[in-house]
Amino acid sequence: xxxxxxxxxxxxxASLGVAACSGSVExxxxxxxxxxxxxxxxxxxxxxxxxxQISVWDLIDRLTKEGPPSFTSQMHSCSKxxxxxxxxxxxxxxxxxxxxxxxxxxxxxxxxAAALGAPNYANRIRENIAITTSGASRxxxxxxxxxxxxxxxxxxxxxxxSGGTGPVLFDASNLCQASGITCLIGTPATQGHVDLCNxxxxxxxxxxxxxxxxxxxxxxxxxxxx
Amino acid sequence: xxxxxxxxxxxxxxxxxxxxxKWSVAAGAALGVSRSKIFDILERTAGKGxxxxxxxxxxxxxxxxxxxxxxxxxxxxxxxxxxxxxxANPQFAWHKPGxxxxxxxxxxxxxxxxxxxxxxxxxxxxxxxxxAGNNETHxxxxxxxxxxxxxxxxxxxxxxxxxxxxxxxxxxxxxxKIGTAPGAAIAxxxxxxxxxxxxxxxxxxxxxxxxxKTTDAQLYRAHYDALFQLGRASTRSTIxxxxxxxxxxxxxxxxxxxxxxxxxxxxxTRYGVNGARANIVQIARALIITVKAFKMGLTNSVVLPAMGxxxxxxxxxGDVNTVPALLKGVFDAFxxxxxxxxxxxxxxxxADDTVITFTTDTTKDPLVASGWPDNxxxxxxxxxxxxxxxxxSGWFGSIDRNGTVQGFGADGTPAAYNGAxxxxxxxxxxxxxxxxxxxxxxxxxxxxxTVGGVFGNLKDK
Numbered sequence: 001x002x003x004x005x006x007x008x009x010x011x012x013x014a015s016l017g018v019a020a021c022s023g024s025v026e027x028x029x030x031x032x033x034x035x036x037x038x039x040x041x042x043x044x045x046x047x048x049x050x051x052x053q054i055s056v057w058d059l060i061d062r063l064t065k066e067g068p069p070s071f072t073s074q075m076h077s078c079s080k081x082x083x084x085x086x087x088x089x090x091x092x093x094x095x096x097x098x099x100x101x102x103x104x105x106x107x108x109x110x111x112x113a114a115a116l117g118a119p120n121y122a123n124r125i126r127e128n129i130a131i132t133t134s135g136a137s138r139x140x141x142x143x144x145x146x147x148x149x150x151x152x153x154x155x156x157x158x159x160x161x162s163g164g165t166g167p168v169l170f171d172a173s174n175l176c177q178a179s180g181i182t183c184l185i186g187t188p189a190t191q192g193h194v195d196l197c198n199x200x201x202x203x204x205x206x207x208x209x210x211x212x213x214x215x216x217x218x219x220x221x222x223x224x225x226x
Numbered sequence: 227x228x229x230x231x232x233x234x235x236x237x238x239x240x241x242x243x244x245x246x247x248k249w250s251v252a253a254g255a256a257l258g259v260s261r262s263k264i265f266d267i268l269e270r271t272a273g274k275g276x277x278x279x280x281x282x283x284x285x286x287x288x289x290x291x292x293x294x295x296x297x298x299x300x301x302x303x304x305x306x307x308x309x310x311x312x313x314a315n316p317q318f319a320w321h322k323p324g325x326x327x328x329x330x331x332x333x334x335x336x337x338x339x340x341x342x343x344x345x346x347x348x349x350x351x352x353x354x355x356x357x358a359g360n361n362e363t364h365x366x367x368x369x370x371x372x373x374x375x376x377x378x379x380x381x382x383x384x385x386x387x388x389x390x391x392x393x394x395x396x397x398x399x400x401x402x403k404i405g406t407a408p409g410a411a412i413a414x415x416x417x418x419x420x421x422x423x424x425x426x427x428x429x430x431x432x433x434x435x436x437x438x439k440t441t442d443a444q445l446y447r448a449h450y451d452a453l454f455q456l457g458r459a460s461t462r463s464t465i466x467x468x469x470x471x472x473x474x475x476x477x478x479x480x481x482x483x484x485x486x487x488x489x490x491x492x493x494x495t496r497y498g499v500n501g502a503r504a505n506i507v508q509i510a511r512a513l514i515i516t517v518k519a520f521k522m523g524l525t526n527s528v529v530l531p532a533m534g535x536x537x538x539x540x541x542x543x544g545d546v547n548t549v550p551a552l553l554k555g556v557f558d559a560f561x562x563x564x565x566x567x568x569x570x571x572x573x574x575x576x577a578d579d580t581v582i583t584f585t586t587d588t589t590k591d592p593l594v595a596s597g598w599p600d601n602x603x604x605x606x607x608x609x610x611x612x613x614x615x616x617x618x619s620g621w622f623g624s625i626d627r628n629g630t631v632q633g634f635g636a637d638g639t640p641a642a643y644n645g646a647x648x649x650x651x652x653x654x655x656x657x658x659x660x661x662x663x664x665x666x667x668x669x670x671x672x673x674x675x676t677v678g679g680v681f682g683n684l685k686d687k
Contacts, residue, residue, distance in 0.1 A: 066462075069463070069464070077464050077465070077468075078459075078464070078465050078467075078468030078469070079468075103429035103432075103435075108429060111412075114388075114392070114394070114395045114411055114412070115391075115392070115393050115394070117391060120385075120388050120409050128391065130468075130471075131468045131471045131472055131475075132391045132471065133471055133474050133475045133478060133523075134391055134392060134393040134475075134523075134524075135391065135475075136471060136472045136474075136475030136476075137393075137428060137475040137476075137478040137479050138393070140430075140450075140475060140476060140479045141428045141429050141430050141479055144428075144429070144430040144435070144436045144437065144479070145429050145430070145436075147436065190456060192456045193453070193456060196449055196452055196453055196456070199449070200445065200449050203445050204442055204445060205439050205441060205442050209436065209442060212436055213436060213437075213442060213445065213446055213449070214449075216430075216436060216446070217446055217449045217450045217453055218453060220450050220453075220472075220476065221450055221453035221454040221456070221457070222453075222457075224454060224468065224469070224472045225457075225459075225465070225468060
């Protein structure tokens with residue numbers, strides 16, 4: 001039992017002991033039933049506990065396949081993308097990191113080292129490992145600012161050429177293309193990616209914004225974890 | 227795509243990472259469980275990120291009133307030289323003769339008057355005043371009171387604070403500068419206090435940006451959530467904490483923080499600066515925005531120029547009867563805000579986690595009110611520090627009514643005045659306070675100066 005368990009056990013035992021040592025049984029009077037609904041709350045006043053029960057057999061199956069949490073936390077944890085890695089990714093997507101325009105993805109990247117958790121070796125501070133709100137929001141901001149650059153560069157990116165032909169993200173009807181998404185996120189795009197991409201375009205305030213937002217959101221989701 | 231159970235629950239009960247932290251810390255306190263145990267529990271159940279956020283910062287935030295051009299002389303009317311104030315001599319540069327009183331319980335003597343800010347703070351939280359540095363009449367960026375072994379204490383502060391993540395590590399206003407120090411952050415400079423607000427708007431949320439429209443911002447967040455769920459590892463329990471953080475970031479991206487940061491008419495009324503002179507209003511605006519930015523963890527340090535008005539005629543012209551009281555109102559309101567505002571991530575009152583420094587090029591002659599000349603005894607200068615209790619309160623060093631100057635040595639005891647040496651002790655003490663009494667953390671900069679137990683209080687065991 002942990003120390004916390006011992007502490008709670010002792011507290012409970014002490015409270016019971018107080019009653020036990022009183023020496024007499026006090027007449028508590030007739031029991032009074034609480035009024036109906038007097039002790040119950042509602043959705044707005046109670047905490048909604050996670051009641052999703054997992055079957056023991058499903059749990060065993062999962063542990064068999066995935067391994068124990070001490071292992072999976074290393075295999076499937078979500079550390080942030082390293083600052084230098086992010087720069088490499090942006091460059092590979094056609095973003096000009098030396099861009100001095102304001103605001104531009106390059107400028108946001110250069111000026112965002114601290115927010116992005118870059119290492120500070122002069123002060124013996126390592127790179128942040130965990131994702132932070134400031135770091136993630138800055139990275140997402142970079143993707144948003146660089147969406148136009150990336151869309152323009154995608155067809156000619158060396159990393160996505162096949163037989164001298166590059167992919168396209170959107171066809172003439174502003175429909176998302178799986179090949180372009182695959183190039184963007186670096187993993188094979190699923191139908192879900194394509195559908196969400198199309199939904200983003202149609203639901204945005206206008207198609208141009210929608211396309212930029214789709215690129216930004218796809219990149220943000222793909223590069224949230226390293 | 228159907229939303230996950232967690233997403234649905236989030237919508238109904240606005241469960242956020244911060245709410246989880248708040249609940250956990252409060253529940254732990256009710257059960258008598260130590261904070262460190264709470265962090266252990268949070269780490270095991272919710273991940274390192276949540277536990278890290280719940281733990282208090284290793285350093286304080288800092289506000290540096292970097293006055294110049296003689297403007298720092300005003301602070302001498304808050305925390306005067308003890309013997310000079312108690313002499314009650316109307317010829318002296320103390321505007322309330324006969325009204326000074328000693329603060330009981332401070333580690334070293336400290337006198338205050340009717341216009342002294344923070345007068346009701348406990349003795350341990352009263353200001354620490356160092357007779358330190360050299361008179362540098364006149365400059366906007368005096369160096370001697372802010373230099374520690376060749377490095378600038380404002381820059382050192384950012385280096386110490388590097389372990390506390392923020393959107394912008396340090397903000398400088400107008401011509402305030404942080405100087406240099408190894409590992410220091412790059413300051414984000416803004417033209418005035420209101421320029422701070424612009425720093426914390428994402429490019430996407432600004433006018434003309436991708437998410438300038440609320441509907442687009444909401445759409446972005448929703449589709450980011452959905453796209454994240456398409457990841458093969460997204461269902462892993464070990465991914466959940468990071469997703470919560472990233473989801474918050476996606477919402478932050480489309481949030482225009484101007485409304486939350488900007489100064490309101492009510493703020494100005496509380497700070498008592500309606501109709502006040504421009505430099506006082508600017509100080510108030512900067513401090514108002516600083517509190518809001520600290521609360522949200524947007525920055526760790528703000529450096530602002532202050533009065534800069536070289537008030538030679540303050541006594542003869544009568545400004546001493548109005549300006550100190552106005553400034554007292556500003557700084558009192560600032561302290562009230564710091565005391566009543568908690569850091570969103572640590573749930574600690576900002577007043578417990580903020581160091582405030584006052585530096586200047588000259589305090590002006592404390593013994594001569596008429597014309598308030600710039601020269602000072604032994605060419606001395608002064609550094610004032612609100613250290614949130616990390617330093618010993620009261621004066622180190624003194625000037626008495628006869629103009630005799632007493633400095634202090636590395637052991638804190640009286641010694642012949644040496645401007646450079648005393649400045650090192652004062653700036654090392656500031657670093658010590660920012661590092662929350664960690665002598666080892668500041669050793670790189672302090673280079674052998676021991677603060678704990680001498681100028682600073684030792685760590686609680």
